[in-house]
């Protein structure tokens with residue numbers, strides 16, 4: 133039984149109403165709202181400027197400032213660092229472009245394996261659980277060192293010694309454990325009634341996951357995944373421990389010869405600049421999801 | 432209408448979503464201790480009108496008055512207004528992570544600062560009256576639709592709101608359960624609560640309404656006692672709406 137089976141018909145003009153003109157009341161309300169908006173913008177600007185000014189004075193007024201400025205914020209070294217650091221960033225981006233998608237797919241497979249039901253899948257489920265438990269707890273830097281230096285030491289036939297490939301592998305192993313857990317949280321947040329509804333249509337377990345549960349689950353966790361990708365993007369900088377020349381390594385080399393730390397600051401800011409679009413993208417996605425779920429409204 | 436001031440008053444309310452004008456010029460008075468029933472085709476703006484009254488939507492023009500206060504003035508505290516209005520939604524909207532008792536006492540405890548023991552005593556009393564005392568510790572997902580909706584009604588009235596807004600609260604229920612929910616609404620009317628409800632249950636509307644309003648084209652096209660509107664509709668549109676309903680066996 134539905135209360136919505138009485139459809140509306142094309143309107144016949146029952147009474148003639150003149151064209152709408154905003155009332156005095158509406159105009160007054162809008163003027164009031166505008167003035168409130170202006171006021172909050174003014175307050176926000178003033179407080180930001182005040183905080184920035186205080187910070188600036190405190191930092192530049194500190195006794196060690198002139199020396200610190202020279203060692204960490206030297207324009208000369210910054211200019212010199214720009215080219216090699218940018219060059220190094222290409223490697224970071226390549227790593228992100230290859231490892232990111234791999235992690236997203238692998239994580240999903242692991243999460244799906246963890247949710248499989250039935251005794252047949254027990255070994256797979258146990259394996260996936262053990263994988264996640266182990267690699268989520270294992271420090272990334274140790275994993276990197278073990279793989280980058282341990283694998284070549286094994287002297288296996290046909291296995292690469294390339295520190296970039298090995299470093300990327302370590303990132304994939306570590307991050308896919310994290311990402312699998314994000315997916316799993318999403319899968320478990322889908323209400324059981326959804327599974328019931330899908331199974332009642334005759335969909336199999338796999339079809340239910342594929343067409344009903346995962347689409348909802350993934351939509352919910354996209355912001356968390358973007359967050360993980362932003363974090364991965366920074367951690368690509370860790371491959372320098374194996375000798376790969378990325379942005380961090382490039383900066384480090386310059387620091388070693390000049391004892392000026394400005395190149396590292398430049399590299400650090402580079403990572404921030406690269407991460408910002410991703411963070412904004414995640415924010416935008418969250419807002420869009422909110423809008424779609426809300427019935428409209430202002431609360 | 433009574434000589435006293437209405438509890439809720441809509442004055443030339445206008446609400447548009449983008450280009451689409453949903454409410455064009457709606458004026459309506461809801462006197463104290465009376466039941467106003469909104470009828471109209473699906474999409475005619477009944478829900479929107481109720482959501483505007485609860486300040487879930489911002490109206491574009493006109494005003495809504497609660498106890499003589501213009502609640503659509505941008506200066507009013509919307510939370511304070513909502514404290515005086517009880518709402519029940521079509522989809523119950525119970526909080527799935529809280530049991531029945533906690534669903535009901537959340538408002539009293541967190542908003543009205545009633546001590547837990549006292550809030551729970553009041554809630555249990557109301558639940559008992561609706562035959563739901565045994566479900567106090569259950570979680571919403573384990574209740575039937577009718578039970579969930581009755582819990583939602585308790586949640587809405589437990590803080591003694593000035594007016595209750597009920598939006599098609601039986602639309603998701605099967606007929607058996609409709610009766611049990613509507614009998615609660617009838618009891619609430621007996622207790623003299625002021626209510627505005629949107630419904631497609633015409634038999635019930637006819638029975639319980641002090642005032643029936645037919646919403647179409649963004650205005651209240653026809654308004655009167657249930658005898659007037661159901662017995663002798665003045666407008667062609669109303670007549671057609673009602674005859675379609677009776678064809679569908681809903682009158």
Ligand SMILES: Nc1ncnc2c1ncn2[C@@H]1O[C@H](COP(=O)(O)OP(=O)(O)O)[C@@H](O)[C@H]1O
Nearest residue numbers: 427428429448453472473474475476477478479
């Ligand atoms: N948030 C929204 N954004 C855009 N259109 C909306 C929104 N909410 C409701 N509407 C539209 O407003 C109209 C009236 O909806 P509603 O008030 O729910 O009608 P009723 O409750 O009478 O069936 C519908 O055409 C609906 O599509």
Ligand SMILES: [Mg+2]
Nearest residue numbers: 477478598599
């Ligand atoms: Mg509705």
